[in-house]
């Protein structure tokens with residue numbers, strides 16, 4: 001009986017990493033720009049990694065950032081920071097965080113440019129880090145997680161994208177502030193594609209185990225007189241405001257990436273809305289597609305351990321399926337050879 005309840009709740013995806021040195025906590029960050037260095041600083045400040053490596057094609061930049069970060073590391077025990085251009089220095093990392101990126105005139109051009117960068121860097125990352133977990137931050141994050149997975153040939157649990165981690169945390173905090181309760185007492189997730197097409201799972205929002213849809217059946221819908229759906233709009237709007245004012249969100253992202261890293265190194269099995277390989281899940285059938293979208297995933301030492309099967313409403317399932325179809329179409333035109 002207990003087993004069937006667990007099976008109804010969780011999709012097991014993890015394939016253990018064959019690695020003799022699982023205790024190792026060397027982390028490599030590929031891309032020493034705004035996001036890569038914000039993550040590096042957060043990892044150092046929280047004393048998470050014993051060894052941290054930064055790689056970037058811009059040798060002057062990476063040298064400067066490494067020297068600067070080494071000074072920060074002097075205040076923390078055990079943190080060793082190095083960096084350069086050559087991927088051999090990342091050798092035998094437990095986690096490789098990919099933050100390289102180039103902007104484009106539009107989304108399509110950004111995707112093509114970053115796909116080309118991934119074609120260059122992912123084989124190098126894999127060559128020196130055959131047992132690593134890959135965490136993809138570069139945008140557009142969902143499709144580039146697919147690209148990294150394809151190019152790496154790793155099992156799907158070992159490649160996941162940053163996805164809707166920060167958006168879910170913002171959603172939870174904004175909702176909690178309305179009820180004047182701690183965000184720890186409230187459960188809420190944003191899933192699917194990152195950005196305006198993300199799916200807020202209103203059907204699952206609960207406060208201390210009480211599902212809000214049981215109290216207000218229209219919660220988060222267009223005909224809800226209380227207009228709770230505004231909170232999802234606010235999450236999206238906040239991201240756009242930050243992007244307009246300072247190009248991209250970095251500090252909350254860096255702290256939440258640190259939480260993901262801790263979940264892997266310490267096998268915490270905490271749940272995050274990360275971009276993962278979608279198959280039959282949530283009542284959405286994607287067995288014929290290899291798309292990556294955010295779902296609540298339990299993160300442990302091998303990356304994604306299990307996916308939590310939420311009971312979505314019909315509307316939420318439709319939105320998720322639309323995003324999966326869209327990603328599949330986009331992927332068909334990618335040149336990965």
Ligand SMILES: NC(=O)c1ccc[n+]([C@@H]2O[C@H](COP(=O)([O-])OP(=O)(O)OC[C@H]3O[C@@H](n4cnc5c(N)ncnc54)[C@H](O)[C@@H]3O)[C@@H](O)[C@H]2O)c1
Pocket residue numbers: 030031032033034035036055056057058061099100101102117120121136137138139140141162163248249250253
């Ligand atoms: N997923 C998310 O929620 C999220 C949030 C913010 C930013 N991002 C994305 O993160 C990425 C990085 O953002 P940023 O602000 O740090 O950009 P940035 O321009 O400051 O840094 C990118 C770095 O990548 C390096 N680089 C480019 N091509 C390379 C290559 N072939 N080999 C090695 N290094 C290379 C550049 O030299 C640069 O230092 C972007 O794609 C951005 O859109 C994602």
